[in-house]
Amino acid sequence: MSTITILKRLAPFEKMLNSNWKTQILSLLTGQHLQPTYAEYLSLNQALQKGDTAMDQVIVWMMQNPKLHQQYFETALFKGLDQLAEPIPELIAFFNTVQTLPNWVDQAKIEQALNFTHRLGINNGFILRDLSLMTGYLYPGFNQPLVLTGALKKQAGTRLAETTKWWIDITEADGLQRFNAGFTSTLYVRFIHALVRHQLKKSERWDAETWGTPINQFDLAMTNIAFSGVVLIGIRALGVFPNQDEVDSFLHFWKYIGWLMGVDEKWLVHKESDGWKLLYWMQHAHPQSDHSSFELGSSLSKEPFERQYRYLKPLQQKLAYRQHLEVTQFFIGRQKMQKLGLKHRPAAWFAYYLIARNVVLYTSAKYSPKLSQRLQHRGRNIQKLGLALYQSKAKQLASMHQ
Secondary structure: OOOOOOOOOOOOHHHHOOOOHHHHHHHHHHOOOOOOOHHHHHHHHHHOOOOOHHHHHHHHHHOOOHHHHHHHHHHHHHOOHHHOOOOOHHHHHHHHHHOOOOOOOOHHHHHHHHHHHHHHOHHHHHHHHHHHHHHHOOOHHHHHHHHHOOHHHOOHHHHHHHHHHHHHHHOOOOOOOOOOHHHHHHHHHHHHHHHHHHHHHHOOOOOHHHHOOOOOHHHHHHHHHHHOHHHHHHHHHOOOOOOHHHHHHHHHHHHHHHHHOOOOHHHOOOOHHHHHHHHHHHOOOOOOOOHHHHHHHHHHHOHHHHOOOOOOHHHHHHHHHHHHHHHHHHHHHHHHHHHOOOOOOOOOHHHHHHHHHHHHHHHHHOOOHHHHHHHHHHHHHHHHHHHHOOHHHOOOOOOOOO
């Protein structure tokens, strides 16, 4: 009989069963118990020790002749399998899988999700940066690949620019068509993840008994939820209230992105309540925040001073710095800000401004198709303008893990 090894980062099963008024309320809201069964607990432990099987196999093949085989992979990715000089079984197997849409993908929902995303305008960016990313830094398991690959030394603006470039690519109309930038950049990020995973697993510095597998299935799934379920929580807090069709299409879009990124379907959510359950589990799959949380949070907070504004640069940089701190303070509070090395503000004034603005604009847009269309058009322009602030840094593609 084999012995089950529980990772040090994962809380004991008995602790995850603990209940309080918060878990009881969330259980009522989600219509399910947040606490895992023992079978689910073991599945979570296994997911923390599993990588991306399909892409990991590609990396094993690539390492037989790294320089040449990477060229073959990039040719297949950006030009197609038919551009290879000869058939390569490993690449044929991988690309035939990812080029075939899962039977559950609904293109109408993908298009609706993109329109909804564009309408969110600056709200999406504020939530991803000041809630999803900042909160993620509180959980050291996410930070370990950044620490051990030296990415902490990379400027926060560079990391943010690379992630923003990828996000813009995947949220373009038709961006996920086979040879368009959204599709190819997602698979390239997946390739980088597998490469980092391969290198870290060989490193003596990687503590597998604590952290499991680098960039593992559960951490990948939670990163996907940071872009989907957490955004839905955040926009409601900022005064934008989507209807059920918008929620369903948004989750559907990110389910497909997660699938392309190599997340097993069992860890992809199609209901908000499933995402909330995994967010609860996540708290028990990481130890307390540490020095990496402080370094990454502090670095990200100073990122506005790297932005290349055209006019009144010092003034706009300082204003953006304060605005982002206020949004972060609104979402996570002063106590957690201290763990991230952030200076608190007297009040979250900019968040309150966004709430007032959004309630007026997005409520009115429900009754005015013209206003809704204007929000969608202007919202997308603002999202792209945000990328332009880092244009010189966005030439390389990476992800939150690189």
